[in-house]
Structure formats: C-alpha cells, structure tokens
Amino acid sequence: MLKPTPLGRILLHLANLLVIAFFLLPIIAVTIGSVQSEKTLQADTRAILPAEYTLDNFRVILSGGEQKGKVFEQVTYLPDNIKKFYHAFANSVIVAVSVTFLTLAFGSLSAYTVARLQYRWTAWLMTANVVARFVPIIVLMIPLYVTFRSLDLLNSVVGVIIALTGFLLPYAIIILAPYFASIPKELEESARIDGCSRFMAFLRITMPLATPGLAACGVIVFIISWHDLLIPLILNSKAEFMTLPVVIASLVGDVHVFFNLMMAICLLALLPSVILVLLLQKFVVQGLSVGAVKG
Amino acid sequence: MSSMTAAKDRAPAARSWRRELSPRNLALVMNVPTFVTICLVLAYPIYYAGYLSFHRVGVAQLRKGEFPFAGLDNYLRLLDDPLFLLALKNTFVFTFITVSAEVVLAVAIALLINQQSIWTSRVTRVLILLPYAIPPIANGLIWSFMYSFQFGFLNRILFSIGAISEPINWAGDPETALYAVTVPYIWRTLPFAILLVHAALQGIGTELHEAAAVDGATVWQRFRHITLPLLRPILVVILVLRTSFAFAVFEEILAITQGGPGDATWVAAWYSYKKAFAPPFDIGTGSASAYVLALIVGALALVYVRFVYRRVQ
Numbered sequence: 001m002l003k004p005t006p007l008g009r010i011l012l013h014l015a016n017l018l019v020i021a022f023f024l025l026p027i028i029a030v031t032i033g034s035v036q037s038e039k040t041l042q043a044d045t046r047a048i049l050p051a052e053y054t055l056d057n058f059r060v061i062l063s064g065g066e067q068k069g070k071v072f073e074q075v076t077y078l079p080d081n082i083k084k085f086y087h088a089f090a091n092s093v094i095v096a097v098s099v100t101f102l103t104l105a106f107g108s109l110s111a112y113t114v115a116r117l118q119y120r121w122t123a124w125l126m127t128a129n130v131v132a133r134f135v136p137i138i139v140l141m142i143p144l145y146v147t148f149r150s151l152d153l154l155n156s157v158v159g160v161i162i163a164l165t166g167f168l169l170p171y172a173i174i175i176l177a178p179y180f181a182s183i184p185k186e187l188e189e190s191a192r193i194d195g196c197s198r199f200m201a202f203l204r205i206t207m208p209l210a211t212p213g214l215a216a217c218g219v220i221v222f223i224i225s226w227h228d229l230l231i232p233l234i235l236n237s238k239a240e241f242m243t244l245p246v247v248i249a250s251l252v253g254d255v256h257v258f259f260n261l262m263m264a265i266c267l268l269a270l271l272p273s274v275i276l277v278l279l280l281q282k283f284v285v286q287g288l289s290v291g292a293v294k295g
Numbered sequence: 296m297s298s299m300t301a302a303k304d305r306a307p308a309a310r311s312w313r314r315e316l317s318p319r320n321l322a323l324v325m326n327v328p329t330f331v332t333i334c335l336v337l338a339y340p341i342y343y344a345g346y347l348s349f350h351r352v353g354v355a356q357l358r359k360g361e362f363p364f365a366g367l368d369n370y371l372r373l374l375d376d377p378l379f380l381l382a383l384k385n386t387f388v389f390t391f392i393t394v395s396a397e398v399v400l401a402v403a404i405a406l407l408i409n410q411q412s413i414w415t416s417r418v419t420r421v422l423i424l425l426p427y428a429i430p431p432i433a434n435g436l437i438w439s440f441m442y443s444f445q446f447g448f449l450n451r452i453l454f455s456i457g458a459i460s461e462p463i464n465w466a467g468d469p470e471t472a473l474y475a476v477t478v479p480y481i482w483r484t485l486p487f488a489i490l491l492v493h494a495a496l497q498g499i500g501t502e503l504h505e506a507a508a509v510d511g512a513t514v515w516q517r518f519r520h521i522t523l524p525l526l527r528p529i530l531v532v533i534l535v536l537r538t539s540f541a542f543a544v545f546e547e548i549l550a551i552t553q554g555g556p557g558d559a560t561w562v563a564a565w566y567s568y569k570k571a572f573a574p575p576f577d578i579g580t581g582s583a584s585a586y587v588l589a590l591i592v593g594a595l596a597l598v599y600v601r602f603v604y605r606r607v608q
Binding site: 003004009012013015016017019020022023024025026027028029030032033041042045046047048105106107109110112113117119122125127130131132133134135136137138139140141142143144145146147149150162163165166167169170173197198199223226227229230234244245248249251252253259262263266269270273274276277278281284285288289292293 | 315316318319321322325326328329332333335336337339340341343344346347352357360403404407410412413415416418419421422423424425426427428429430431432433434436437438440441443445446448450451452454455462479482487490491494529532533536539540542543545546549550553564567568571572578581582585586588589592593595596597599600604
C-alpha cells in the first residue's frame with residue numbers, strides 16, 4: 001500500500017474534517033433548533049447556541065398537546081396534526097412494515113423465477129423492472145388518484161400500502177434476483193431428489209439461504225416507505241390516515257408553527273430510520289450496490 | 296423435448312398426492328402477485344396518465360365521471376405556458392448542477408474514505424450513510440431552518456466566524472434560490488453515489504498503482520490514467536440513475552421554497568403537482584406535464600437498460 005507523505009496526511013485529515021462537518025451540519029442544526037424555544041431563537045439571531053435549553057417542544061408533541069410546559073403555556077393554537085403525532089407514527093409503522101413484508105414476499109417469488117426458472121419472459125420481466133425503477137412517483141400519482149378514487153381506496157391506509165408496494169416491487173426484484181442467482185443450485189437439487197417439490201425446495205432451502213439478501217432488500221424498502229411523502233400526501237386528505245412525512249409537510253405552510261417545533265418533529269421522524277440504517281449498515285450498503293449494478 | 300422435461304418434473308410429485316406444476320407453470324403462478332400489483336399500480340396508471348393527458352379532466356368532469364376528448368389541447372396549453380417552460384428549464388439547471396456536483400464529490404470522497412492509514416477517513420466512512428436515513432421532507436424542513444433569513448442556522452455560523460456582517464437571504468432571493476435548493480438535494484443523495492464509487496474502488500487492486508509509482512508517476516497521473524478509466528462504468532451508472540431521479544425532485548422544493556420566491560424554483564414535478572392537485576385541479580394538463588417528464592426519464596431508462604445495466608458488473 002502506498003503511504004501518503006506527512007503533508008499529504010495533514011491535508012487528508014483536513015479534507016475528512018470538511019466532509020464530516022458537511023454531513024453533520026444539518027443534524028447539528030435540527031438538534032440545536034429543537035432544544036430551544038421560539039423566544040430564545042428570536043432573541044439573538046446571531047448566536048449558534050441558545051441562552052437557554054428546553055425539552056418542551058418534544059413534551060408538547062409526545063403528549064399530544066396535553067402538556068404544554070413553560071414554552072407553550074400561553075399558546076392557544078396548536079395544529080391538530082401535531083397533536084396526532086402518535087397516530088401518524090403508528091400509520092407510518094403500519095405502512096412501512098406491511099409494504100416491506102408484501103414487497104419481500106411478492107419480490108422473492110418473482111426474483112426466484114427470474115434467477116432459477118429462466119424463460120424469455122422472465123428476462124423481459126427483469127428488463128421491465130429496471131425500466132419501472134425510473135418512473136417518477138409524480139407521474140403515477142395523477143392516474144392513481146383518479147383510479148383509487150373510483151375504487152374507493154382514497155383516504156385509507158390500505159390504498160397507500162398497495163400503491164407503495166407496487167411502486168417498490170420492481171426495485172426489490174432487481175435487488176433480490178442476483179442474491180437468488182448466487183445461491184448454489186445443488187442444494188435445491190438434492191432436496192428435490194429427496195422428494196421435495198420445487199416450490200417447497202424454494203421455501204425451505206433457498207429462502208433461508210437468501211436471508212442476507214432479504215435483509216438488504218427489506219431495510220431499503222422499509223426506509224423508502226418510511227420516507228415516502230407523495231403517495232400518502234395525494235391519496236389521503238384526512239388527518240387520521242396521515243403518515244409522519246405528510247404531517248411534517250402539512251406544517252410547511254402554517255405560519256403559527258415556528259422552526260423549533262418543526263425541528264423537534266423532524267428529529268422524531270428521522271431517529272427511527274437513522275438508527276435502523278446505522279444498525280444495518282452492512283445490508284444497506286450491499287443492497288444499494290446490488291440494486292444499481294447486477295451482482 | 297418439452298414433454299420430456301414435463302415428465303421428468305412430474306416424477307417426484309407422483310409420490311405425493313399433489314401433482315407438481317411444470318416449471319413453466321410454476322414460474323407463471325409464482326409471478327401472479329407481482330403481475331397483479333404491477334399492473335394495478337404501474338402499468339395501468341402509466342397508460343391511464345397518457346389517456347388523461349388527451350382528455351379534459353377537471354373537478355366537474357371527475358364528479359360526473361365523463362372525460363371529454365381534448366386531442367392535443369393539454370399539450371398545446373403546456374407549450375403556451377411560460378411557467379411550464381420555466382419549470383422545465385429550472386429542472387434541467389437543477390439536474391445539471393446536482394448530478395455534476397455529485398459525481399465529482401462522490402469520486403473525491405470515495406477516494407478519501409479509501410485511505411486505510413488515515414483514522415479520520417474511518418470516521419467519515421461511518422457517517423456517509425447518515426443522509427440516506429433522513430426523510431426527504433424532514434431534510435427539506437431542516438434546510439429551510441438553515442437558510443432562514445432572520446433566524447437561520449447558516450447565517451448564525453457565518454456571523455460567529457465573522458464571514459458576514461449582514462444576514463443573507465439564501466432561499467428567499469430569486470437569484471440564488473434555485474442554487475440554494477440544490478445543496479440539500481446533493482446532501483441527501485450523495486451517499487448512494489459515494490457507496491457505488493467506493494465499491495468500485497475495492498475492485499481496483501493496488502498493484503497497478505504501485506507499479507506506476509515505481510515508474511515515477513505522480514498521484515494525479517495515477518488517478519488520471521489508472522483510477523479514472525477503471526471507474527468509468529460505475530460513473531455512467533451514477534450519471535444515468537441520478538439524472539433520472541433529480542428530474543423528479545419534489546420534497547426539498549415543497550419544504551424550502553414551494554416554487555418561490557415568485558416562480559424562481561418551479562420544477563417539473565412541482566408543476567404537475569400544483570396543476571393537478573391545487574385549484575383549479577386541472578388533472579388533464581397535470582397529466583400531460585407529468586407525461587413530458589416521464590418521456591424524458593423514459594429515454595434515460597432505455598439508455599440505461601440498453602447500454603449500462605447489462606455491461607457493468
């Protein structure tokens with residue numbers, strides 16, 4: 001390995017510090033913004049750190065507007081959406097978990113046929129999936145809105161789950177197919193000699209061996225569903241079906257909500273996916289690179 | 296031939312009471328859930344968006360359930376709308392800036408975290424995935440706090456280090472707003488590009504570099520003539536994928552500028568969204584504008600399938 005010169009080392013350290021600062025800057029901003037009150041933020045518009053810290057922003061969100069603490073004592077108006085934080089959180093969890101489960105189930109059935117039972121049409125299916133990955137959500141949303149309207153699927157969590165599953169399925173198959181292709185055929189074949197049907201061999205032999213691939217695909221699908229805004233924003237207009245991103249988006253135009261409260265709810269929404277990504281880093285890295293180029 | 300395979304496949308199943316499906320039929324059956332979902336959510340809507348774009352669809356028509364045929368009216372209206380042309384232009388500018396910045400930054404940062412002997416590189420390597428975990432809409436709101444004219448975090452930092460004496464209106468100035476929204480987008484989508492370059496770098500052995508160093512090649516020469524040519528395939532992948540996704544940027548625009556100030560940051564996806572889902576709910580024209588976006592991205596997708604996806608490993 002080529003060793004950098006001492007001057008080179010210093011420059012590399014400096015470059016790293018710059019990159020680290022760039023990546024951490026918004027995280028520092030959201031954290032500092034969320035632990036102070038509107039008053040402290042407005043009192044001094046040039047200081048980085050506030051004169052006084054408070055957790056009231058989190059208290060008011062997590063208590064559903066019940067406990068106002070010192071900061072919100074005088075406040076008479078709080079957006080309804082902020083009071084429904086737990087509801088939105090639960091909707092987000094239900095959507096992300098169901099979409100992940102459905103996408104993995106449907107996706108592995110398809111990916112297996114693409115990897116193992118190769119026909120001309122499975123190759124076409126794969127090509128169609130790669131093309132489908134490029135379709136922008138906004139293009140789908142207008143016709144989906146009209147279709148779901150006539151199917152009575154607007155304003156329901158089910159509608160969002162169906163739409164997101166369909167949108168993410170091609171990507172999941174792209175990630176899963178190379179994993180299935182990399183599992184040795186021989187294991188399945190010996191199970192079949194022992195009298196196992198092809199489908200049972202898929203379920204009992206191939207699926208367990210594909211666990212790392214399923215984890216990589218699952219965590220990516222979960223993250224994208226947790227983040228998605230457009231599908232629930234357009235399909236649902238009632239507060240009871242809103243997911244966290246929709247609640248956050250609904251605060252954008254609200255002049256009565258100041259940055260502190262917004263930063264607090266952003267921090268609460270990003271924590272689960274940050275923890276998940278950091279814990280399952282290895283799988284995220286694998287899934288993203290396999291999904292971009294054939295493994 | 297096919298009957299032979301079929302017979303062979305049925306043989307083990309004869310032992311159980313169930314007859315096993317032939318592989319051909321099994322493949323079909325196993326794809327039923329995918330076919331149904333993709334037809335409902337992807338194939339049909341794409342066809343239907345095309346249908347809607349040739350019809351007049353507004354609130355009244357939705358209520359009645361009848362969409363009168365409008366021919367090319369919706370598309371002609373788009374070409375007549377200076378706002379649509381501006382949105383397209385802004386989208387191209389936005390995409391050009393974000394994608395070129397991402398490719399350059401991704402190569403630079405990937406080379407940086409590839410330095411095994413530098414301990415800060417290991418810290419960076421852990422952190423690069425962080426932006427990937429941030430919900431785009433939250434990212435947008437965080438940056439709208441960063442950019443705020445009066446209370447913004449960015450101005451606070453610049454004040455503290457003495458770089459400015461008057462606050463800067465980053466996202467509120469029509470001259471800078473479009474450039475301001477590129478930064479949050481680059482921040483959020485950079486991990487993907489870095490990861491791909493980093494993975495490609497692992498495949499380049501150190502032998503070539505060492506041999507070139509022995510021959511007296513400088514660091515820059517080695518990068519230019521060894522690393523860069525070997526990275527070209529993955530850079531094409533990043534270029535095509537990121538371009539097509541940047542064309543559909545939405546969340547950061549919604550959270551930071553909502554198209555403003557004035558119409559300085561209207562982009563294609565924002566135009567379709569506002570046309571179709573804000574008064575007067577012109578779904579026909581919204582579909583037509585979304586279709587223009589789909590055609591541009593579709594062309595990129597074909598390039599990707601035809602020339603990129605199969606060639607790279």
